[in-house]
Amino acid sequence: MGPRGAGIVLALVGAGLAVAAVAGVPERVAQARLLNSPELRVLLVTAAPERSCRYVLKAAQSVLEEEGVPFGVVSAVALLARLPDGNFVRRHPVAIALDCVARSLPEDFGPWADRYVRAGGVLVASFDAGTRDRRGRFRAVGVLTGVLGVEAITYQRRRAGAYTTGRILILRRDWLEVPPGKTTPESQLLTGYIYGPLTYPIAAAEARQADVLLVADAVTPTGEHVPGVTLRRVGRGWAMFANPPLGHLKSYSDDLLLRLIVQLAVLRLTRLPHLHPSPHALGGLVINWHVDADLDRKAVAIMLERRYLRAGLRPSLHVTAGPFRDRPGDNLGFDACGQGEPLVRAMARYGVVGSHGGWAHNWFSTRLAAGRLSPREIEALIRRNSDCLERITGRRVDEYSAPNGVHPPLVTRILERLGFVAYYYTGDSGSPPTRTFLDGRRVSDRVWAFPVMTFGRVASLTELGRAGVPEAVVDAGLRAIADFVVRNRTVRLIYSHPYDVLRYPVAVRRFIERVDTLARQARLEVRPMGEYARFFSRFVRARATFAWKDSVTLRAVVRNPLSVADIPVAVPREYGLVRARADRPVRLYQRIDPTFRYLYTLQPARRLEMEFRLAP
Ligand SMILES: [Zn+2]
Structure with missing residues (x-):
């Protein structure tokens, strides 16, 4: 299978580089290392650890691996000790606060998230993120309500009606790349094979700001339309609310919504370097x-x-x-x-x-x-x-x-x-x-x-x-x-x-x-x-790190004990390749589209390093 239509950029001869492996590091040390590292990573934000939510975290990690997105799990408390400035955002451009795992975010996380988004970060909050206090009681106002412009917890007003079910009506396919056929032909409701329009658990959420962009509605059994997926431009960043419990759904054989939201945040709103999953x-x-x-x-x-x-x-x-x-x-x-x-x-x-x-x-x-x-x-x-x-x-x-x-x-x-x-x-x-x-x-x-x-x-x-x-x-x-x-x-x-x-x-x-x-x-x-x-079995074994060497130079290292062959490294298209080396001679091919530049080799190298520089 030849790489037809792909430009050959260069042939190179490899030289070895030793990479130290880290194993068995205590969690707090690992988190500090993650946040101090120059590597680019999406952050999966957790609140007080709840054992009953581990399955949600595992499901989300599995999707991020399959999407080739570098990520790390970090507690909200560890984040509060960091200043979410432009430098921080450059390394961690997306923070995801999922259902269940981020339910009990600390009060201070609200202002932190606001600064993070204003500095250019993309915050994703799903379902009940930030809606409970440390003891598990419903908050009067959600911790993330200010930045999202959407109130996800309406318990004080609605009581038992604060959580309901809803069908998801896609309003903006230009934002959310829903596959054709995943909605009903007669409407834009998300649909399952044989089932017809799917009913999701949802919060009876309410928009609080006029500048909230509705990407999807959730339609309750009584016909009420509440925010389903929303986007809000805040400062230089974006705050996104996904009403259905994305992580929970993934772990019960409904993978698509979490994946679409991750793709919107990571590929579209931030253009994060990643391994491309095809x-x-x-x-x-x-x-x-x-x-x-x-x-x-x-x-x-x-x-x-x-x-x-x-x-x-x-x-x-x-x-x-x-x-x-x-x-x-x-x-x-x-x-x-x-x-x-x-x-x-x-x-x-x-x-x-x-x-x-x-x-x-x-x-x-x-x-x-x-x-x-x-x-x-x-x-x-x-x-x-x-x-x-x-x-x-x-x-x-x-x-x-x-x-x-x-x-x-x-x-x-x-x-x-x-x-x-x-x-x-x-x-x-x-x-x-x-x-x-x-x-x-x-x-x-x-x-x-x-x-x-x-x-x-x-x-x-x-x-x-x-x-x-x-x-x-x-x-x-x-x-x-x-x-x-x-x-x-x-x-x-x-x-x-x-x-x-x-x-x-x-x-x-x-x-x-x-x-x-x-x-x-x-x-x-x-x-x-x-x-x-x-x-894909080989793809999920690949470990990629992307790091800023200086303000215009990006370094990528991909390792795979099996082989990196055919696995594309994607960087924003304005970054050109300036240097590359591998553990054996390889030839690199590239494809370019309006957003990304993709580089891959056909040879079974196990380590590939590349340096990209922002074109002047
Ligand atoms: Zn058959």
Whole structure:
């Protein structure tokens, strides 16, 4: 895979530099070191430590790692000892006070936050941040109300009505890059796959200042519109309020809002140097075909004939291999190791063949959903499916998608054991590949969830067809997804079935042609799930530090025990590379867009150092 469209900037020969590792440092010392260090970091602000909030912190840390954003966890009390001046803001341009973990911020944190924002900082506050005192009682006025211009605690006036639920109505897509299809077509309400508009826990917040920009509303069950996401320009900085509990939601398989808010604060409002989470800083598309049953045999043949499968675009082709579908002997299966075998061979030339569950599509999913399969039976069925496919392709099966989306966490543990690295996921919809959380815990550190992109409440073309969506609308929707991943240089998964091709022939053909063109223009890559999963597993092992050497010189050091290959370092575009070295000879490539400059190498170096200077 060549870096088409990327400029070669220089070739260099490396020289070693020893880096001391710090381990087992007490928390207070670590915080002081963090705040004294010249390194740039986002601050995750905690109030008095509450054990019951640790899951929120873990969820947020997981997202920041996946976003490649350098960060540190610091207590509000430690921050109060620091002067939040321009120099401080230059090193810590974003401070995030999350739900739960920042609930009981000290009173003095209000004036501190105000000075921090006036000096140019971006403050993000979510849900109940700063709304309680040290003993957990509701405050009359929130600690951050002044700077946010929004009152998040209305207990004195509303009592039990201070907390309610609400749907999130996106008002300003120009500020919040909500993926297409994540809202309903008829309104701009955030929507989940199958569920329709999602209902979030929210505070019955009230705007207190006229200069508060409403990015999203929260609409309560009684129809009241309260601030959902707000932005306020204060001095040289920004104060942002995100009403839903971002960290809590992330830890319960609703990743998107936290990620969008982090991206707005870190990429858009501050342009913080970071590692960019897509290979070669390109848009990435996982096209996941689910090959369910005998009907797909004809459809796969048509796809091959019409060149919907073609060189250069490598989809994830997941097959349910058995000869039956609903019950043994019905002969409704794809029969990969029988009648379907020549098709599996032909498909394997264009993409990666993965697993679509345990041997028989509906038979497996119904029994799994009803709890009628033991872990040992589930494992045996998934193994049986893989064994058949591996025999044909000679390649290990390491990608999975659940038939009918039935995927209890137990299945992920089985996948882990069987050496899978990625799976199609109906939670966290609209998000990039992620190590998903469920019930406050990360489900797996090794197997990556690939959330599906939706069209409102549906995702596959079959479902669009059933909902009677016209072909022109499908065509526009698919195009919007391709444009979204290109514009945001991000990775997303879409899925459908081969027989859907017959339902929307024009939309599918146009989509394939468009994606092919974008790939040829080096604006997008279509790669299988497993490849992206391996990239992201390596990506989260990378440690990057960015530090100011002087007022115009930025130093970046990236280390990765596995390799830094393909992982882009992003700095504001006006900073030009002046020096670089690595632990082995590498060639650097760069891409530039209106906001950032991205540099990466294709060679498996383990340490890369770069120096950038502000162009005069
Ligand atoms: Zn299926």
